[in-house]
Amino acid sequence: MSGFLAEIGKKVAERWVALLALPGLLFLAAAVTSWTLGHRHALDPAVLGRQVTVWSTDPATRSFGGLVVIMVACTVGAVAVGLAASGLGHAVERLWALQGARAPARWLVTLRRRRFERAVRRVESAGTADAAARAIAMADRICLLQPARPTWIGDRLRVPRVRVAEAYGLDLDSCWPHLWLIxxxxxxxxxxxxxxxxxxxxxxxxxxSLYLLLAVWWWPGAVIAGLLFATAWSRARMAAATLADLVEAIVDLYVGDLSDRLAPARQAVPLTGRSLTSLLRKSRWDPDYPGAWSSESETGQARDAH
Structure with missing residues (x-):
């Protein structure tokens, strides 16, 4: 047991260093550089070298106590900055997943829909198969379905829900925890x-976002922030597409197994998508509201399937 706990502690420490400590130390180094150089000497290593020499020859920093204080301050600062970046990352994920019901997100949805509609019109007016294929690819780059979210990532993660509902009459949110177990x-x-x-x-x-703050004192901070943002956005698009494809593939491959496993609970033949949704949401299918489920205890209260 002690060996197991030690291994868990080792993995947690490694993850902590990779996610928080090292990036945080890099940011602190950039922050010190920005404070030292400023805009005027932004790319002058000689100025930075002279300042580092001054710090290294200071008796306060050469003493044992001074070194301990510096190490503790760097560690605490790196962790604090890392936690701040993680918090901003969670906020970014929430922005990516916005539904666009209110302004200004609603305005972005409208703009994306107009772009998509123009792309669809180009597909319809294409004179050749090659032109149609290029127009379809352009429309797919905007969204695989008519946009309903303010961001590309939000729409890409929405697509599996819509497709699964259309193909199987199944509510993905309700069935996913059960699929995950099998x-x-x-x-x-x-x-x-x-x-x-x-x-x-x-x-x-x-x-x-944190590096962009450094641009107030040191203009290369804006360059670093731009490079990081471009890399993050590219990786996020690839990750979102991969995640959406995997989720949809799992439903395609294992929804039959889920139906077979749940059928004995109802003493019935393998369930249809709507029956599965009714069972998993603990509700009944309401034929008066196609595409919606209503609760047994609240007859007539329809819920949106997506």
Whole structure:
């Protein structure tokens, strides 16, 4: 047991260093550089070298107590900055998943829908198969369905819900926890890896926001922030596409197994998508509201399937 706990502690420490400590120390180094150089000497290493020499020859920093204080301050500062970046990353993920019901997110949805509609019109007016294929690819780059979220990532993660509902009459949110329990370990590992990649991209966006603050004193901070943001956005798009494809593939491959496993609970033949949704949501299918489920205890109260 002690060996197991030691191994867990080692893995947690390694993850803590990778996610918080090292990036935090890099940011602190950039912050010290920005404070030392400013805009005027932004790319002058000689100025930075002279300042480092002054600090290294200061008796206060050369003493044992001074070194301990510096090490503690750097460690605490790196962790604090890392936690701030993680918090900003969580906020970024929430922004990516916004539904766009209110302004200004609603305005972004409208703009994306107009772009998509123009792309669809180009598909319809294409004179050749090659032109149609290029127009379809352009429309798909905007969204695989008509946009309903203010961001590309939000729409890409929405697509599996819509497709699963249309193909199987199944509410993905209700069935997913049950599917997760029956899929093989390698499938869960692949989904978790894609989810971790999306989290990492959001966290990198948080780091880009922190580096952008340094641009107030040191203009290269804006360049670093731009590079980080571009990298984060590219990785986030790839991670979101991979995650959405994996989720949809798991439903396609294992929804039949889920139906077979749940059928004995109702003493029935394998369930249809609507029956599965009714069972898993502890509700009944309301034929008067196609595409919606209503609760047994609240007859007539319809809920949106998506």
């Amino acid at each position: 899929v093989p370990e390698e499938s869960r590992t692949a989904v978790q890896a894609a989810r971790d990649s999306l989290n990492a991209a959001a966290r990198l966006t948080g780091w880009s």
